Amino acid sequence: MTRKSRRLWLVVACMIGLGSAAALTLNAFSSNIVFFMAPSQVHKKPPPADRTIRLGGMVVAGSVHREKVKDTPVAIFDVTDGQDAVTVRYEGILPDLFREGQSVVAVGTVNPDGTFRASEVLAKHDETYMPKEVAEELRRSGKWDPRFGKAPDATSWNTMTATDTAKKPATQTPDGN
């Protein structure tokens, strides 16, 4: 084997390795990226039924109840971002840190009827912590600005959806919401 063909072999091997890595990455990016959505976004533009998304918001106080489907417990609760609420169905054990009125992120798909079927519920944070996405969504909807003190009290979350949005529609218009 000549020197030239040996070098060629090395270059081809590198190209194949990195090329297949790039191809696999691009392919996986097109189908496996999980977008974060707030309940109001889900209402406005529901994602296709086969698309996994992360739904984030606060658990509406008093909305959690349970059903039993053939020995399998199903937890049902509403998640809100202060403008809209989405009903989440989750088969499984809710995490230890799951609380009404606290932030939660659910991973799953949106059913055709608008409810959310979660395959995973994440609430692995302490009670003062709010996931960045949820805080961002709250800020955008005008419910809470991190610059002006702590997040609103957890118990006010369900009432906010019902009354505050109805009372103050003007505050949400600036960015088109």
Place this chain on the structure above:
Amino acid sequence: MNPELGNFALALACCMAAGQAILPLIGANRRDARLMALAPALAVGQMLALATSFACLIHAAITNDFSVQNVAANSAVSKPLLYKITGVWGNHEGSVLLWALILSICGGAVALFGRNLPSALQARVIAVLGGVAAGFELFCLTTSNPFARVWPAPLDGQGMNPLLQDPGLAFHPPILYTGYVGFAVPFAFAIAALIEGRVDAAWGRWVRPWAVAAWCFLTCGIAMGSWWSYYVLGWGGYWFWDPVENASLIPWLTGTALVHSAIVVEKREALKIWTVLLAIGTFSFSLSGTFLVRSGILNSVHAFANDPARGVFILGLLAVVIGGSLLLFAIRAPQLTTGGLFAPMSREGLLVLNNILLCSICAVVLTGTMYPPFMSLLFGKTISVGKPFFDATTIPLAIPLMVFMGFGPMVPWKRAQMWPVLRRLWWAACVSLLALVVATFRMRDILPVLATATAVWVICSSVADIVERLRLFRQSPAQSWQRARGLPRAVFGAALAHAGVGITVLGIAGMSQAAHRIVEVHVGQSEMLAGDSWTLTEVHPAQGPNYTALVATIEVRHDGRLITTLHPSKRTFASQHQTTTEVAIHTNLMADIYGVLGDRHGSDADPTYVLRLHYNPLAPWMWLGGLIMAFGGALSLSDRRVRVGAPRRAKAADMVAAR
């Protein structure tokens, strides 16, 4: 008094590290033996100073000195002694100090065990280590001082997250950090070689043991971390592909490539520039991984804003270390003599292939980890990349890697023929094909089937390698035994490490077939899972030292025969308003039976309990394989060639040359 002593020792260590970075470097350039001789002395001195400093912090934690802010924030009087000690490195300030301590121990080790190195090289290596250490000790002193006092001192500390009070997590960080920091030594060797402008076979031989040692610790650390998340978090998962985990996997992948490419430098004097780049890259990934991801700079912009000084300092330090070393590489690498090219079918050819595939996997993991934070920084889009992405990208690259891994150790150096290798591996190939057929019928999905077959192939070919070298079954056992004693331990180490990879992959493939059910049952009710019948026989409350618990008893029967009784529980820590889930695991090494107790529903007269039941085939193999890999690495470190093979410098001649 003691915390001030610790603070002073830390400052002293920082000054010594600065001296260690500058003086030996000047000495090596001027060939001044006296300045070079300072290097080992300063390295050992810095190590002792930092050890004193760390001991002071531990002392403050043990004696409940809540006037130290770090202790007040992370400890409490009621905490068990073990967690008072391990809690020292369970927070940001303490872990930076631990990081610096391990780095100084590495410097001390080079000073003590590196006596057979040429004195200029040793001085430069220690100087580079000193420079990195000085940076981190300065960071510790200025922005995250563990000895900061608080006044008035609180009566009791704030305590620790009960989730972290676990022996597995207590010893996980030091081992993982030793792995990360250990790669500083190959990095320092690479920088020293670039300064000298010379990389040769001896350099490869010197750098390899350090890389292997760091790799062993990193492997152990990753396996322990994965095991911890499996039995503590109670989700039945073992690897979540979150940025913190990926930050440890990325240097592991490049470190594995480094361990292999250094062999080529040692044996064939080729791949020199590439190996230097890998050494720089591995340490850079370790550094940026721990500090960028753990401090949450990339994950969340808020953490950055909380303490801008800290973030800016870290970014500056990373820029100096990584940017500086890459700049030096760009300037000096073209002056290094390149080695020969070689045939694709040869040991070195396959090692190149190993490097290409490992680096491709690394690139994919890096892309998947960095893409979401960059998208959110640049475009404000919140996305996440999870298990499906990493499964779809890494497994197709890992499978060819494992196929070539089986051939690697059998193929001779320089030029090899395909046929003799295949003839020695025919039975391994047959067993793997058999595994492929069996797996096709027994397992779901195509990727686990392929992974199983290739894992069996890797294990069998490692066995075949040893069998061939010992001429087992072709000579008398006594002769084989003679050969085994004559064979270098590194050969056994390599075969063991490769078999360990196969075992880990088998475990992962087995876990992909895991079954689980979530059920809500009354006491006395039975449920079926994976052919076993699970019965909840009773639930009773229990009282712990600082918690109350609800303990369930689950009997698992197979065909009416009792296999095991599980006692999963749920603990409520009143002081921290937290509940934790204690998983019950029964293993027979072929499968784990894994039970979790969930919520209690229904009325008091007729309560029901939610249970999560898992059947995880081959789960223990994942961590067992990791331990075997690390043990294989340690075995090859104990090889006589590592110590004897390095040429001993002639002391007198060196002194004359230095004058």
